[in-house]
Amino acid sequence: MAGDDMAKDSASPRSEAQDGSRGGERAGSRKGEPDGSQGGEWGGSSDGERVGSHSQDGPGVGPWRGWRAAAERALYGPNGFYRRPEGPAGHFRTSVHASPLYAQAIAALLARVDAALGRPAELAIVDVGAGRGELLTGVLSALGDDADGIGKRLRPYAVERAARPAGLDPRIDWLDDLPAPGSLTGLLIANEWLDNVPVDVAEVDADGVPRQVLVSANGTERLGDPLAGEDAAWLADWWPLDAEPGLRAEPGPPRDAAWARAVCTLDTGLAVAIDYAHARGSRPPYGTLTGFRNGREVRPVPDGTCDLTTHVALDACAAAGARAATDRRTAPPHRLRTTPTDHGPEVTDDHGPGTATDQGPGATPRIRTQRDALRALGVTGRRPPLALASTDPAGYVRALSAAGDAAELTDPAGLGGFLWLCQPVGPAALADVLA
Ligand SMILES: C[S@@+](CC[C@H](N)C(=O)[O-])C[C@H]1O[C@@H](n2cnc3c(N)ncnc32)[C@H](O)[C@@H]1O
Numbered sequence: 275m276a277g278d279d280m281a282k283d284s285a286s287p288r289s290e291a292q293d294g295s296r297g298g299e300r301a302g303s304r305k306g307e308p309d310g311s312q313g314g315e316w317g318g319s320s321d322g323e324r325v326g327s328h329s330q331d332g333p334g335v336g337p338w339r340g341w342r343a344a345a346e347r348a349l350y351g352p353n354g355f356y357r358r359p360e361g362p363a364g365h366f367r368t369s370v371h372a373s374p375l376y377a378q379a380i381a382a383l384l385a386r387v388d389a390a391l392g393r394p395a396e397l398a399i400v401d402v403g404a405g406r407g408e409l410l411t412g413v414l415s416a417l418g419d420d421a422d423g424i425g426k427r428l429r430p431y432a433v434e435r436a437a438r439p440a441g442l443d444p445r446i447d448w449l450d451d452l453p454a455p456g457s458l459t460g461l462l463i464a465n466e467w468l469d470n471v472p473v474d475v476a477e478v479d480a481d482g483v484p485r486q487v488l489v490s491a492n493g494t495e496r497l498g499d500p501l502a503g504e505d506a507a508w509l510a511d512w513w514p515l516d517a518e519p520g521l522r523a524e525p526g527p528p529r530d531a532a533w534a535r536a537v538c539t540l541d542t543g544l545a546v547a548i549d550y551a552h553a554r555g556s557r558p559p560y561g562t563l564t565g566f567r568n569g570r571e572v573r574p575v576p577d578g579t580c581d582l583t584t585h586v587a588l589d590a591c592a593a594a595g596a597r598a599a600t601d602r603r604t605a606p607p608h609r610l611r612t613t614p615t616d617h618g619p620e621v622t623d624d625h626g627p628g629t630a631t632d633q634g635p636g637a638t639p640r641i642r643t644q645r646d647a648l649r650a651l652g653v654t655g656r657r658p659p660l661a662l663a664s665t666d667p668a669g670y671v672r673a674l675s676a677a678g679d680a681a682e683l684t685d686p687a688g689l690g691g692f693l694w695l696c697q698p699v700g701p702a703a704l705a706d707v708l709a
Contacts, residue, residue, distance in 0.1 A: 287367050287689055336491030340498065341563065342528060344489050344576035345472035350435050353578045356470070357436055361406040365581055366566055368466045369548070369644070369689050370409045373679035377412025379651040380463060384413065386707040387461045387544050388424055391700075397427045398460035398543070402452065402536050403467025404432035406439045410446050429460070455538040456602060462536060462545040468586045469549050471532045473524045475563055475584075476501050476509065482517025484509065493575035501525070512590045513557050522561035526587040530594035533695075537595040538602050542700030544707060545595065548644065551588035551693040558585070588695050592639040599699045638705060639697045645690035648683055650708045655681030 339347075349355050362368065369376045380399075388397050401409050410430045417424055430446045431453060432438075438448035475487040479497055484506070486498040501509065505525035509515060513523045537545045552558060565574035566581035574582050658673035684690035698704035 287372075335494055338488040338490055338496065338498070339576075340474045340486050341489055341576070341582075342472045342474040344491075345582045348576035348578045349470065349472065349582060351578065355578050355581055361436065361439075362466075362581075363405065363408070365568055368405075369683055369692070370405070370412070370465055372682055372689060373676075374412055374416070375653055375676060375679050376648075376683060377409055378416040379648050379653050380409065380461075381413045381416035382651045383544075383546075383707065384417075384461050385424065387704065390544075390703040390707055391459060391542060393423070393427070394459045395427060396429050396459065397424060398429045398431060398453075398458035398462075400431045400433060400453070400458060400460070400462040400539060402433045402462060402464040403470065404434040404448075406436075407432050407434075407442045407446055407448070409463065409465060411443055414443055414445065429458075431458075452536060452539050455535075456541045458539055458543065459541050460543045462540055462543065464533075464536060464545075464547045464549075466549055468529050468533060468547055468588075468591060469583045470581070471529045472582070473526060473528055473584060474505060475561060476505065476515070476523050476525060478515055478517060478519050478521045480519050482519070484515050484523070487522070489576055491575075491577050493573055493577075508590070512554060512587055521559055522563075523557065524561050524563065524584045524587075526590045529586060530590055533591040534594045534598035537599050537697050537699060540599075540699040542704075543698075544704050545599075545697040545699065547586075547588065547591060547695040547697075548692055549586045549588065550691075551586040551641075551695075553587075553589045553641075557587070588641055588693050592641060592695050592697065595695070595697045596639050599697060602699075639695055640705065640708075641693050641695050642708070643686070643690060644692040644694055645684040645686055647694040647696075647708055648680070648690070653680045653683060655684055 347354070350357070356362070358364070363371050384397070384399055388394075391397070399410065399413060401407075404410065410432055414428075414430065417428070420426070428445075430443075431449055432442075432446050433449050433452055435450060442448065476484045477487050477497060479485050484501045486501055486505075487495050488498040489495050504527045508525050508527050508530075509523055512526060515521050515523050533545075533547060536547075539545075552562075562583075562585040563574050564583060565572040566583060567579060572580050574580070576582060655677050657677050658670055662673065663670040682689060694708075696705075696708060
């Protein structure tokens with residue numbers, strides 16, 4: 275299986291494990307099987323039951339759920355994957371784990387946001403989906419003795435479903451949910467968070483109708499009802515499916531709502547979502563759902579033993595975030611309601627959807643690659659001059675190592691190909707902090 279070839283070590287980036295191509299075919303996908311009637315253990319069949327599945331509920335086949343509900347329970351339930359003590363770093367490597375250069379770049383971005391905001395009395399940095407707090411720890415370390423005068427004004431918040439790790443820097447406020455809407459000024463970062471916000475999966479049946487994919491606790495799939503409601507509307511807007519049996523998509527409303535809610539935390543500032551992503555026009559035909567455990571891509575089974583992740587439709591999140599930011603800054607508070615659901619509060623827009631182009635000043639989101647973003651923040655893979663080796667051998671080795679780290683973080687075929695969604699809330703100058 276392709277996933278076996280891709281696993282490099284016990285903690286490789288999840289993007290590489292996914293067929294080596296962000297937004298590409300899932301390992302084990304049905305590429306080259308045009309009738310959708312094959313597909314091995316993950317595959318669909320044209321009669322609505324899954325290949326290799328039981329047609330009746332039986333031993334080992336638990337209740338049938340949509341992938342969103344199944345993943346919610348498997349990742350964040352009482353014995354969920356993300357409640358485990360080893361944390362995400364025990365299973366895969368994100369940019370945060372790859373090198374301290376990443377946190378240093380985020381610290382540099384924070385300083386630029388601070389300047390664009392006119393050095394507010396309190397400057398927040400919010401890390402959403404903070405893992406074990408590694409990024410904030412690195413940012414605090416990068417700020418060191420407060421050369422930029424940020425230190426005393428800084429308010430670091432980690433938002434994370436897992437418990438606060440022992441020994442974490444006491445300056446970091448550890449929250450299990452986002453702070454109140456409009457309560458903070460500063461920088462919000464969500465590195466590889468949105469891909470773990472559970473979504474449903476839709477698949478086109480033999481009659482060309484997109485239906486919800488249901489999954490049992492052992493990973494067996496079958497098709498449920500035809501897609502309806504906001505998921506169907508979202509697919510029509512953002513990920514239209516042809517009538518070809520077996521095509522799959524991952525409806526994004528939960529992520530749009532999650533991102534909009536995160537953006538709304540800021541009164542003014544910059545919200546940045548960083549993830550493996552795809553855009554309209556280049557959606558992966560069979561979706562991207564995959565599992566991940568101990569550094570290896572595995573069959574996605576919603577039993578709490580593996581990560582469950584899908585690439586992010588970041589363009590849709592951008593539009594939702596921009597609408598929410600504009601609404602929050604222009605509408606009276608009652609126009610933006612939060613509605614509790616099974617999956618946490620969702621932002622509800624009382625006056626209908628806007629578009630990505632009808633934003634107020636400074637609210638236009640921008641999406642760029644991590645490679646471009648990090649280069650704008652001074653991270654390059656340039657090797658140090660050889661002459662340094664004789665004048666300062668230790669410095670040369672350090673610089674060489676940093677160049678290697680930078681090359682990994684900016685590699686277009688790996689972490690450098692991740693997308694950064696930069697969503698300004700407030701002053702137009704915020705849009706230029708990565709210019
Ligand atoms: C892939 S890990 C990324 C960790 C870290 N940001 C990094 O880049 O190394 C995703 C994290 O998001 C957290 N998470 C997912 N949904 C969340 C939510 N609604 N609120 C807070 N944390 C969440 C998970 O518990 C997990 O630690």
